[in-house]
Amino acid sequence: MTTDRLQRFRDRLALPLIAAPMFLVSGVELMVAACGSGVIGSFPTANCRSTGQLDEWFAEIETRLRRHEDQAGRKAAPLCPNLIVHRSNARLEQDLAVLLRHKPEIVITSVGSPAAVLKPLHDAGALVLADVASIRHAERAAEAGADGLVLLTAGAGGQTGWLNPFAFVRAVRAFYDGIIVLAGGISDGRALHAAEVLGCDLGYMGTKFIATHESMADDRYKRMLVDSSADDILLTTAFTGLQTSMLKPSIIAAGLDPDDLPARGAIDIAGDIDVAAREKRPKRWRDIWSGGHSTSGVTDVLGVEDLVARTAAEYRKGSALRPQHG
Structure with a gap:
């Protein structure tokens, strides 16, 4: 496992962990709490209504x-x-121009090759991690010069990959010596330690950060995660056109049948003639919520500081384990 590219800020991390970037969930409060607690805080720039607001977010967080x-x-x-x-x-x-002004230490790229943004981000001093959902995507991002790869594996929330994390990590590590981040199913500190043993440098934790006081998620969403388990996660293409992990109870609450969903990408895409009727339609992310398989690990709504402390204790316990033979 290669860790030298992370060496410059390893002493600032309480855990080798990224609070995953989540659409309409990751905001200023969550970033301040996560980074302040020793966890890399990540947020989609798309969570800002405009480039101007993105600049404001950076200034406030900093x-x-x-x-x-x-x-x-x-x-x-x-x-x-x-x-x-x-x-x-x-x-x-x-948005890239805003990033270059504020010079973040790490940037995650999504939905495509990072090639076009690598040089300016590298010139600004950033490590660039590209999220990938297949071996071929990983190969292309590595060839482009990405400093790290975020492997979207089976069980990750939102739009996700389908590969088994054990197989995906080992296949990528066979040809790539950069930073590897495992996304999908990391529900506690012991799982995070297991990801390191597997060959990862960092882990993503998303679902449990949704159920924190600081996240922008609706309180009903947070409570639904507490009340749900991995059995309540449905992998479907109905809402985005891509394989997406969604919470069945939110689908039911929106008046839809999880077992009889419309065709690929049909929900919230085809327009209604009646504007008022269109506005009342359930919308992905706003009314129909996402979660990963780690939903089973969400047992209560916590403050970020408490979640990180709990995860760190689990991580230390997992690190102390030794294989038993005989």
Whole structure:
């Protein structure tokens, strides 16, 4: 496992963990709490209504983290924006310009090759991690020069991959010596330690951060995660056109049958003639919520600091385990 690229901020991490970037969930409060607690805080730039608001978010987070560092006497973990690099992102160039001004230490790219943004981000001093859902995507991102790969495996929330994490990590590690981040099913500190043993440098934790006081998620969403288990996660293409992990109870609450969903990508895409009727339709992410297989590990709604402390204790216990033979 290669860790030298992370060496510059390893002493600022309470855990080798990224609070995963989640659409309409990861905001200023969650970033400040995660980074201040020693976890890399990541948020989609698309969570900001405009490039101007993205600039404002950066300024506020940076100011509050400096204040936290002064009080705590230690540097916070890095802030890590998540940039969609697909041509469908009309704000790509403008958002990239904001990132280059604020010089984040890490950037995660999504939905496509990071090739077009690698040089400017590298020139600004950022490590670039590309999320990938297949071996071929991993090979292409590695060839482009990504510093790290986020492996979207079976069990991750939102739009996800289908590969088994054991097989995916080992296949990628066979040809790639950069940073590997495992996304999918990390529900506690022991699982995080297992990801390291498997060959990863960092893990993603998303679902459990949804159910924190600081997340932007609806309180009903947080409670639904507490009340649900992995059996309540449905992998479907109905809402985005891509394989997406969604909470069955939210689908039912929206008046839909999880066992009889419309065709691929049909929900919330075809327009209604009646504007008022269209507005009342259930919308993905806003009314129909996502979760990963780690939903089974969500037992209560916590503050981020408490979640990180609990995860760190589990991680230490997992690290102390030794294989038993005989």
